[in-house]
Amino acid sequence: MTLIVFIVSLIGAMAIGAPVAFALIFCGVMLMTYMGMFNTQIIAQNMMIGADTFTLLAIPFFVLAGELMNAGGLSKRIIDFSIACVGHIRGGLGIVAIVAAIIMASISGSAAADTAALAAILIPMMAKAGYDVPRSAGLIAAGGVIAPVIPPSMAFIVFGVSANVSISKLFMAGIVPGVLMGVSLLITWLIVVRKDKIESLPRASWPDRGRSAARAAWALGMPVIILGGIKMGVVTPTEAAVVAAFYALFVGMFVYRELKPADLPKVLLSAAKTTAAIMFLVCAALVSAWLITAANIPNEITGYIEPLIDNPKLLMFAIMVLILIVGTALDLTPTILILTPVLLPIVVKAGIDPIYFGVMFIMNCCIGLLTPPVGVVLNVVSGVGKIPLGKVITGVWPFLIAETIVLFLLVLFPQIVTVPANWFY
Numbered sequence: 001m002t003l004i005v006f007i008v009s010l011i012g013a014m015a016i017g018a019p020v021a022f023a024l025i026f027c028g029v030m031l032m033t034y035m036g037m038f039n040t041q042i043i044a045q046n047m048m049i050g051a052d053t054f055t056l057l058a059i060p061f062f063v064l065a066g067e068l069m070n071a072g073g074l075s076k077r078i079i080d081f082s083i084a085c086v087g088h089i090r091g092g093l094g095i096v097a098i099v100a101a102i103i104m105a106s107i108s109g110s111a112a113a114d115t116a117a118l119a120a121i122l123i124p125m126m127a128k129a130g131y132d133v134p135r136s137a138g139l140i141a142a143g144g145v146i147a148p149v150i151p152p153s154m155a156f157i158v159f160g161v162s163a164n165v166s167i168s169k170l171f172m173a174g175i176v177p178g179v180l181m182g183v184s185l186l187i188t189w190l191i192v193v194r195k196d197k198i199e200s201l202p203r204a205s206w207p208d209r210g211r212s213a214a215r216a217a218w219a220l221g222m223p224v225i226i227l228g229g230i231k232m233g234v235v236t237p238t239e240a241a242v243v244a245a246f247y248a249l250f251v252g253m254f255v256y257r258e259l260k261p262a263d264l265p266k267v268l269l270s271a272a273k274t275t276a277a278i279m280f281l282v283c284a285a286l287v288s289a290w291l292i293t294a295a296n297i298p299n300e301i302t303g304y305i306e307p308l309i310d311n312p313k314l315l316m317f318a319i320m321v322l323i324l325i326v327g328t329a330l331d332l333t334p335t336i337l338i339l340t341p342v343l344l345p346i347v348v349k350a351g352i353d354p355i356y357f358g359v360m361f362i363m364n365c366c367i368g369l370l371t372p373p374v375g376v377v378l379n380v381v382s383g384v385g386k387i388p389l390g391k392v393i394t395g396v397w398p399f400l401i402a403e404t405i406v407l408f409l410l411v412l413f414p415q416i417v418t419v420p421a422n423w424f425y
Contacts, residue, residue, distance in 0.1 A: 009030035010288075056157065064267070064271040065245040067271045072252015072258050074219035077256070079100045080216065081220070082095075090198070101143030101146050102146060107152075107226075119380070137391070144380070149366055173358075317408070317411050319346075327364060
């Protein structure tokens with residue numbers, strides 16, 4: 001019965017238009033009332049505990065790093081470097097979008113920020129060169145969702161705090177799956193782009209490529225500093241976030257000189273708004289998470305799926321389908337915060353590595369960013385590229401299917417994630 005109260009109260013609150021954070025608090029209140037333990041102090045204490053976590057300091061700094069990267073010209077130089085390297089190939093601008101998405105993912109970790117930067121620069125160029133605009137927008141959206149999978153990733157930080165697992169290990173385990181998502185997009189793009197009558201860009205000379213690489217060197221150095229620092233134990237993920245923010249500030253203001261002091265208030269305000277939304281969600285979710293445990297909901301769910309416990313792959317397949325369905329209605333962070341305390345005990349009981357599960361969970365949530373009716377990244381591309389949302393949805397399907405195939409291949413062959421993760425970490 002507690003499971004029914006949990007589901008009905010959560011879905012009911014969201015159905016009437018309540019923001020997810022308030023829906024989570026309402027869900028907690030309903031559970032407390034049902035169990036006869038209503039106490040406002042429990043809500044307040046768990047919300048305070050949710051915010052009072054050192055690891056979560058990484059979130060505002062990575063958000064700020066992404067904003068500074070876009071405002072300071074780092075994103076633009078990464079795209080220019082990609083154009084110089086592969087822009088001359090047939091379908092080259094699409095390849096540029098994929099390469100740039102992977103590089104930018106290793107810097108900001110924000111799907112929305114990366115997608116906005118790519119869409120603003122590449123969609124007009126692709127339209128002018130004769131590419132199918134909805135398909136191009138779909139590719140950029142699908143490339144943008146790689147950002148939360150490749151480290152540094154705010155999604156991994158939120159999952160690591162919720163599941164109490166190593167964020168550094170999650171970071172390293174996400175590298176190969178993120179690259180595989182990019183490879184799947186590349187293969188799909190090369191197949192579908194054959195239909196377009198497009199103009200290839202002129203081949204850049206080697207001296208031009210060298211100059212482009214030199215201009216982008218400072219931007220390309222950021223992932224080396226972040227991941228290298230974490231891998232060598234010089235910095236924690238939280239400290240790496242601080243380094244990333246100051247590095248982006250320094251490069252944008254003093255090297256590229258595109259970030260002016262007058263721009264800082266706008267950048268800081270944008271980062272603060274994003275951080276506030278994420279942190280309030282985390283705090284509200286801690287109330288529900290505590291009550292989910294108190295109400296013994298994971299064990300109740302385990303009773304329903306007991307036959308799958310002895311078959312980890314079948315269990316993972318079922319969980320991935322569940323997350324795909326939930327992801328069509330919820331954004332990435334709420335999905336993590338709602339489902340992690342419910343699913344993790346089941347996964348651990350089945351003997352599945354929590355790090356592997358975390359990577360698969362985040363990949364699945366990222367795919368949810370491409371699915372209507374919510375589809376946050378679809379809305380970003382639609383708004384930035386000034387393309388009707390329906391056309392973006394039409395264009396994204398081949399790439400959505402490709403990334404979903406990668407997800408389920410990793411369910412069948414988990415060693416693709418676990419073995420390289422041990423190399424990196």
